[in-house]
Amino acid sequence: MMNNLQRIQPPVFPVEKVSIPEAKSFGLNNGVPVYLIEAGTEDIMRLEFVFRAGQIKEYKPLLASTCNMMLTEGSQNYSPEELNRLLDYYGIFLNLSIEKDCSGIILFFLNKHIEKVLELSREILFRPVFPEAELNSLMKKRLRWYMVNREKVQNLAVDQFFESLFGKIHPYGYQIREQDFENMTPSLLSDFHSKYYTPENMAVIISGKIHYKTTEFLNSYLGNIGSRENDDEDPVRLLKSEKLKKVHINKPGTVQTAIRIGSATINKRHSDYPGLKILDSILGGYFGSRLMKNIREEKGYTYGISSSISSLDLTGYKIISAEVGQKNCQKAIDEIYREIKILQDVAVKKEEMAVVRNYMSGEMVRMFDGPFALAESFRSAWEFGLDSSYYYRLAEKIKTIDPDEIIELARTYYNINDLYEITVGSE
């Protein structure tokens, strides 16, 4: 029997065209936009409240994240213990979400508890009281977490990376210092909260097997939330890269050096972005990427190396990340630049193009598989004012991009002289 079977690769079928269920949108009575994505087989839902209330809005380091973390620390009608107990009692998972541009909460729950979820959401989002005792104790805890995080070379490297790219003044860039954990007060938080956690600043994204009364319940719990008059201007800060391209931070006693290489770049709104995403995949975006093959699979310098590109509201960035043993650090860095250079000079062969095209097509199927993935993909386009057409453009680009275009993109966006190089480890 064994001799009859030819152990060669079975036929390879092109990955079917990606299909994206469209979100249904409507407004609550107070104008808050709601997006419904029907998907899945279980009676469960994912409910995301997203606010334009990320770090970019803060006029003091840690303010946006602290405000977000204090949402569940007591409201008009519930003590912090009671809030947390109720969330657990109803089997609700609540994730706080704090990013550079947006913040909010994401809830996962069984449909039968939808009313409770909305009632608690209203308390958490619109009736927090920011008690001083809880705030002080949170800041003490956060300081401890911070001290532990600053022991890790990868955190030091990422923090420095953002500072180098976006400067010491802009919230995209500045690093947190020990003294930032002092002087946080309830009134700072409630000012920030009343300014940014408002109906004008928010959207609701819901996915799952959507409960038939969702719209009605949303309106009755959240449709009459109003906002305070507010004429304050948002703070304006300079977004400006640091001059110094190479930064090494000495961290004695470490056995590996963290490497971060990259620079600011275009974001999702730019028409070159889909192509850049493909270039990034070839370089370091998946297990079969060149960096992974060369630096891990061929040379064994690292447990993992990757590259990625990300979008922010005002800009975007690309970053290559690895932790490497001290003695191979420079060799790894040289190889990174060498791989970038090759992408600028040599056309990607047909075989590799086929692998990356098909891998990415499969990845797109995974991005729209099930209610949670769908909501995340929706959100990451919506944030930039984009919709499913962005993904269709990406899918099309994956199929049609040619090697010359890749060279062009590598030359335009990976100018080696523009790249920042951050290393953290012992000298």
Next chain:
Amino acid sequence: MINYKRFSLENGLRVLVHEDKSTPLIAMNLLYNVGSRDEDPAMTGLAHLFEHLMFGGSMNVPDYDTPLQLVGGENNAFTNNDITNYYLTVPSENIETGFWLESDRMLELDFSQKNLDTQRNVVIEEFNQRYLNQPYGDALLKLRPLAYKVHPYRWPTIGMDMAHIRNTNLEQVKGFFFSHYAPNNAILSLTGNIGYELALKLTQKWFGPIEKRAVQSRNLPAEPEQTEDRILTIERDVPSTALYKAWHIGPRNRKDFYTLDLVTDLLAGGESGRLYTKLVREKKLFSEINAYLTSDIDPGLIIVQGKLMKGVDIQNADESVNEVISGLLSKNGIKDEMEKVKNKFESTTVFSNTSILNKAANLSFFELLGDPGLINNEVEAYRNVSYDMVIEAIKRYFVPSNCNTLNYISTREEK
């Protein structure tokens, strides 16, 4: 309710199939019944190193990853004390490539010296990254040999000494393969957009021809009962002192597993857990604290670990942990809390089973435990835990003579 069908091949391969037409993908999970507990104490870390080698090409496939990427697939694997688990997802039309790849590396690996040399380095870098270059990274490396004196759980999956990894040779690797990697020592699960008929046909085609192998029988030394408490104190240059406590429990299949799981949830299931409420929120002794079961197949551990707030005495912190645990013996408010953690468990299970990968991994693992039906029955088993059972378990396991304590002292705080 997760419907599944089960069959086995003549060569001993066991297969589980769960069809879910709502997804365009198929998940394939191949569990090998071999983990770090099966290693020679003089050559630890081999099971995990082997997992790395499994991606370096097999008899008819020079490179595992590329053909899978070519069909839009993605994969990974993990090794623990008990099992080595390989999994992939792929758009359903290309599932046969998954069969081709997985069956070929079960048939025989391409044992190349070059691949071994590279992956030894990768694993050593993994060890450095996870254990040496992280604050508190070595804590569990110290806690294991404190709790286990005889049983192989005394060493970590990555290996107790990187010299073992450095010294591994090709002959040992080959020997390991033929004594553990075999159809009769593996469980295959397929979930997602695949029907039973196709699963059966493809499994027979690709795995059917692989011969049964003589699998090394497992004869592990049982850990003798601990008779007095053990305390280890170490000093490290870290920002805060940390406390780790471990108590021995029974094997995964013992009836009280779900009782103990519920106890850890009462203690640390979310922010409303007792340890967090009492020791982080009220007394402000810890900045973070957690409790969990190791969930090993052989007798495992229940672990409580936390980081202390500045200036807190570790003796005081330790006693307060014991107080919270013995506080569970008082009936006050417990009924509501039991209901709370049961609801949360149910919710967790429902959410976990929305993923075809989780379903595939669970089916394989529960089959290994002897009952794939657990995928549907766990919630009931957990719901059936009564308060009397909780009391019995606490009195049985949380006794000082069964306890191992690691005091992880910050040298910075002393100054």
